[in-house]
Amino acid sequence: xxxxLISFINSIFFHLFLLAILTLDFSxxxxxxxxxxxxxxxxxxxxxxxxxxxxxxxxxxSTRRNNNIEIEKEIKKISEQNNNKLNLNSLDNLQKQxxxxxFFQEKKEVQVRIFLIQKRINSIWKKPSLINQNIETExxxxxxxSGEILKYEMISSSGNKIFDDSAFRALANxxxxxxxxxxxxxxxxxxxRSFNLVFKSKD
Amino acid sequence: MKEILDRLIWSLNQRTKILKTLFFCLIFLSVSIDAKLKIxxxxxxxxxxxxxIVPFENTKTIKISLSHLIEENLTxxxxxxxxxxxxxxxxxxxxxxFFYRDWKILKVDYAVVGSFKEISGSNIFIEYFVxxxxxKKLILKGDISGDINEFDQISKVISNRTYKAxxxxxxxxxxxxxxxxxxxxxxxxxxxxxxDGSNEQVLFESTAPLMSPSWSSDIKKLAYVSxxxxxxxIYMQDLFSGNRESIKTxxxxxxxxxxxxxxxKLAFVMSMSGNPDIYIYNLKNNKISRHTTHYGIDTEPAxxxxxxxxxxxxxxxxxPQIYELTISSNRIKRITLDGDYNARASYFPNxxxxxxxxxxxxxxxxxxxxxxxxFINTISKTTLDESPTISPNxxxxxxxxxxxxxxxxxxxTLDGKSKFRLPVKFGxxxxxxxxxxxx
Numbered sequence: 001x002x003x004x005l006i007s008f009i010n011s012i013f014f015h016l017f018l019l020a021i022l023t024l025d026f027s028x029x030x031x032x033x034x035x036x037x038x039x040x041x042x043x044x045x046x047x048x049x050x051x052x053x054x055x056x057x058x059x060x061x062s063t064r065r066n067n068n069i070e071i072e073k074e075i076k077k078i079s080e081q082n083n084n085k086l087n088l089n090s091l092d093n094l095q096k097q098x099x100x101x102x103f104f105q106e107k108k109e110v111q112v113r114i115f116l117i118q119k120r121i122n123s124i125w126k127k128p129s130l131i132n133q134n135i136e137t138e139x140x141x142x143x144x145x146s147g148e149i150l151k152y153e154m155i156s157s158s159g160n161k162i163f164d165d166s167a168f169r170a171l172a173n174x175x176x177x178x179x180x181x182x183x184x185x186x187x188x189x190x191x192x193r194s195f196n197l198v199f200k201s202k203d
Numbered sequence: 204m205k206e207i208l209d210r211l212i213w214s215l216n217q218r219t220k221i222l223k224t225l226f227f228c229l230i231f232l233s234v235s236i237d238a239k240l241k242i243x244x245x246x247x248x249x250x251x252x253x254x255x256i257v258p259f260e261n262t263k264t265i266k267i268s269l270s271h272l273i274e275e276n277l278t279x280x281x282x283x284x285x286x287x288x289x290x291x292x293x294x295x296x297x298x299x300x301f302f303y304r305d306w307k308i309l310k311v312d313y314a315v316v317g318s319f320k321e322i323s324g325s326n327i328f329i330e331y332f333v334x335x336x337x338x339k340k341l342i343l344k345g346d347i348s349g350d351i352n353e354f355d356q357i358s359k360v361i362s363n364r365t366y367k368a369x370x371x372x373x374x375x376x377x378x379x380x381x382x383x384x385x386x387x388x389x390x391x392x393x394x395x396x397x398x399d400g401s402n403e404q405v406l407f408e409s410t411a412p413l414m415s416p417s418w419s420s421d422i423k424k425l426a427y428v429s430x431x432x433x434x435x436x437i438y439m440q441d442l443f444s445g446n447r448e449s450i451k452t453x454x455x456x457x458x459x460x461x462x463x464x465x466x467x468k469l470a471f472v473m474s475m476s477g478n479p480d481i482y483i484y485n486l487k488n489n490k491i492s493r494h495t496t497h498y499g500i501d502t503e504p505a506x507x508x509x510x511x512x513x514x515x516x517x518x519x520x521x522x523p524q525i526y527e528l529t530i531s532s533n534r535i536k537r538i539t540l541d542g543d544y545n546a547r548a549s550y551f552p553n554x555x556x557x558x559x560x561x562x563x564x565x566x567x568x569x570x571x572x573x574x575x576x577x578f579i580n581t582i583s584k585t586t587l588d589e590s591p592t593i594s595p596n597x598x599x600x601x602x603x604x605x606x607x608x609x610x611x612x613x614x615x616t617l618d619g620k621s622k623f624r625l626p627v628k629f630g631x632x633x634x635x636x637x638x639x640x641x642x
């Protein structure tokens with residue numbers, strides 16, 4: 001179910017992405033002459049320049065070049081303004097950046113806790129001896145913010161009772177997962193309130 | 204030109220910004236939907252399971268310490284750590300007076316308690332319980348009656364059942380070991396002993412070399428090679444009557460007999476004209492069939508658990524390597540590719556993995572390989588290891604190794620947590636062969 005949802009949302013974003021690329025300004029790829037046609041000098045009225053043009057029609061080449069540069073600048077300004085108005089206002093951008101950094105902070109914090117939990121459970125799990133059998137058992141654990149194990153139950157069995165029992169034995173030996181203490185409450189709720197431990201017979 | 208470049212950079216900037224935001228939105232969404240965290244645990248601890256064997260309650264004054272024998276059995280191969288008696292907080296004898304908290308404090312994983320009483324004369328009745336302490340579960344409840352003079356056997360039966368309840372593997376404490384003992388240069392003995400080295404019996408003694416003992420699957424006979432007539436010949440000896448008979452073949456040299464698990468055939472190596480090949484001797488109709496024809500040396504056959512395939516060592520590629528032979532079709536497949544020496548292979552009871560001697564540059568280790576896998580895992584730390592034999596439950600390997608030219612038997616468990624040496628015998632010990640399960 002979740003997989004379908006993810007792929008559905010992914011496809012929405014993919015299409016949005018395509019749309020965004022298509023609607024972007026491709027004018028740089030059009031030839032120089034065409035562009036000049038599209039953006040006539042009269043497009044933005046500069047009275048001073050107009051007068052100048054009228055006066056000095058003869059040496060218009062040098063002035064025209066200067067004018068062009070200014071016009072370019074002006075266009076840039078306008079298009080930037082338009083952009084800010086249209087789809088990418090800078091406030092949104094900033095917010096997203098903040099969220100990004102938050103997201104990475106959370107990820108980092110969670111990774112550290114995961115590593116500590118792995119280390120702890122590895123040190124108490126007495127793995128039964130199996131010869132080249134590749135099996136795994138998955139156990140769901142519900143935690144309180146204090147780290148206390150509220151409940152654990154098997155999600156999927158390995159099919160080997162001795163192996164399943166060994167995983168349960170490891171969990172029966174601990175009543176607290178102290179590794180989650182002291183982390184941001186929101187992070188805890190999102191990641192460690194309920195999580196799965198996968199015991200694997202092989203690395 | 205410059206303006207084009209400027210424009211290009213600017214529009215690229217815009218595009219990457221959009222891309223970035225889109226990408227992070229995607230990550231946010233997918234993460235928030237598939238939120239369940241999964242933590243993988245695969246290594247496990249190096250500690251051994253702790254076992255407590257409480258002295259059995261005794262109504263009469265019978266002077267045997269059954270719990271001591273069981274403890275000796277279970278800790279024989281270093282698979283468990285025993286709890287000393289003086290650390291125990293209580294001495295329960297049944298389910299009713301067993302309290303889990305007394306044992307949880309000691310971090311005991313399994314506890315064995317029991318009691319025995321005299322019924323009549325020398326007959327005793329024993330009741331025993333095995334508890335899984337962390338899970339607070341009774342995992343085995345059993346009883347056994349027998350003669351007091353056979354308490355050694357009784358302890359082995361209880362150990363086997365306890366071991367099976369704890370590990371799920373068959374108990375091997377009443378299996379036997381056959382080996383060649385070489386007490387001095389000119390005396391060779393084929394010996395059979397209990398797995399802990401006790402109750403050693405000499406089956407046959409000779410001044411000519413003896414080699415390659417192999418058990419029949421009903422554990423009534425032993426096949427071995429003797430040089431007593433000046434050339435190698437295969438003998439089958441009945442363990443109870445002591446009768447010996449040799450296989451009558453035309454070949455000049457016969458060696459490496461191996462009994463098939465279905466007890467119907469004997470694979471061996473014979474050389475008709477100086478080139479050893481694999482042959483099979485049918486025990487029912489006494490017929491011999493040839494299964495390899497290559498001009499290289501083919502030797503050391505080992506049966507698969509279903510008696511349909513044979514592993515053997517051959518130097519047909521230039522160096523000794525392991526090959527698998529399908530008996531019905533005589534199809535041969537090379538198994539090992541790594542190293543310049545691979546020999547003495549035998550199957551695990553699962554039929555999918557093999558144990559072998561793996562050598563590289565003159566150093567020899569015991570290795571494990573999956574039949575279909577690519578790599579060989581070496582598991583022994585000593586060098587100059589030879590002739591590994593697997594316990595019938597597939598969890599322990601015993602092999603012969605050398606220390607200052609003195610041969611002795613060493614062993615290890617497959618998880619690598621325990622390594623042990625079998626009690627030192629007077630003289631060199633070689634070619635151990637583990638008997639099949641007795642029951």
